[in-house]
Amino acid sequence: MWVNNPWFVVLGESAAERAKELGYDAHIFDSQNDPAKEAEHFDNIIAMGYNAILFNPTDADGSVLNVKRAKKAGIPTFCMDREINSRDAATTQLLSDNFTGCVKLGQYFVKLLNKTGNYVEILGLVGDNNTWNRSNGFHSVVDEFPELKMLAQQSADFDRNKAMDVMETMMQANPDIDAVFCGNDAMAMGAYQAVLAAGKADRIKVFGFDGARDAVQGIADGKIAATVMQFPVEMSRISADLADRYLKGERGFTNRTPYEVILVTPENVSKYLPEN
């Protein structure tokens, strides 16, 4: 996992909390999005003989071997949120349905822009399947409307500060941007800061993904156009429950279970504000 990002803190801590409620000792290993650190953690986990791994992979391809090594050592792995490209390495994978969420977001985007305009896209980590599931879901809709033109596409690694810099550069190169689609809410908030500083908050619509508290509040305040709400607490707690069921003898899990995500817009934001 990656504890620099609050979203992953919630994911990891909720999983650990649920595991403790179920009577297990739980330890959080932070790979900081670094596959090398992740491999070291798996070495330690295997050497120390943990019973199960609730896992947020750093790389869809690169993490497969780590999961296979754990499997070979008799330790089942349950992927949470991010997936690995394997049918059978993990015991199961509980994943936000990112693609479908961005299909919904894309349709809202098209309607809000009346099927015409210029936009830019800020991607997350390029080695992460979620980055591409979000981007591809969005483009599976938006690319069907030829009068919507993407002027630039660049990664900001899911990082708020990087997104602010990227957005500043994009606005300097493209003065006629109508909207920006960001692969997560941290980047959406960074992009919004850049848009605000450039005095273009009334023109450029900012779209995010995650359902982070500040982005949801931003929708209510008219700063953010829309986001897609994920449910990290529920997802991580269910993953811990699945591991518990496995350790108690249950088998036959499906290799993947998508977890539905919800489009949040000004029309329904009141339901998702923290006080509600």
Next chain:
Amino acid sequence: MIMKRLIKLVLIVLSVLAIIFFSLKIENLEEYKTANTKVTFNATEYAEKFWKEKVPSIKNKAIETSELIPLLVNNPKEAFENHSRVLGISKTHYFITKGSGKITSIEDEYFVVKINENQTVKIATDFIFGNAVRDGSGEISINEFLNMTDFNNVSVAINKLVKKNVVRKLQTTAEQGKTIDFVGATEIYEENIDTENIRIIPVIANLGNGEKN
């Protein structure tokens, strides 16, 4: 002297062997093959096979739209349990439904079809997106796929076939007053059941001359 040369030779050989050994990375062959074998999945081919083999008989799985609507109003639990499919952990239910009626208006994104005195539905002709056909059909399992990308690309490819094989023809031949027989997929979110706006993505549609109703 000979001894010294022999020791020198042995040291050189050992050094060369050490360099070769530490230059090599030894991996399990099966693991290497798995990690490096990237089979490119062709979603278009998969969707075309689905269309050819599964769509012609999809009608057999469909609930009559005129039955579905009152069931959603009066007993949604039964509608969801007996007639819908859900992907993973979700409150969105996908139905395959069939019916017939008269086209009462043609809008930018759909036709309004009156299926009886009290009920109308929208037959979608634009915004053909999402997973209603893939998941409503019950014919495509997520377990078949290496990752979510491949699985989702199947939905994209199926939706393109809907546009190519069904919607384009409808758009050029449909007229207000004509009758239409349809089989299609619809999605209902269980926390917002809106039976006044049932939107159906058609997978089979045949137009008549308007004599019905």
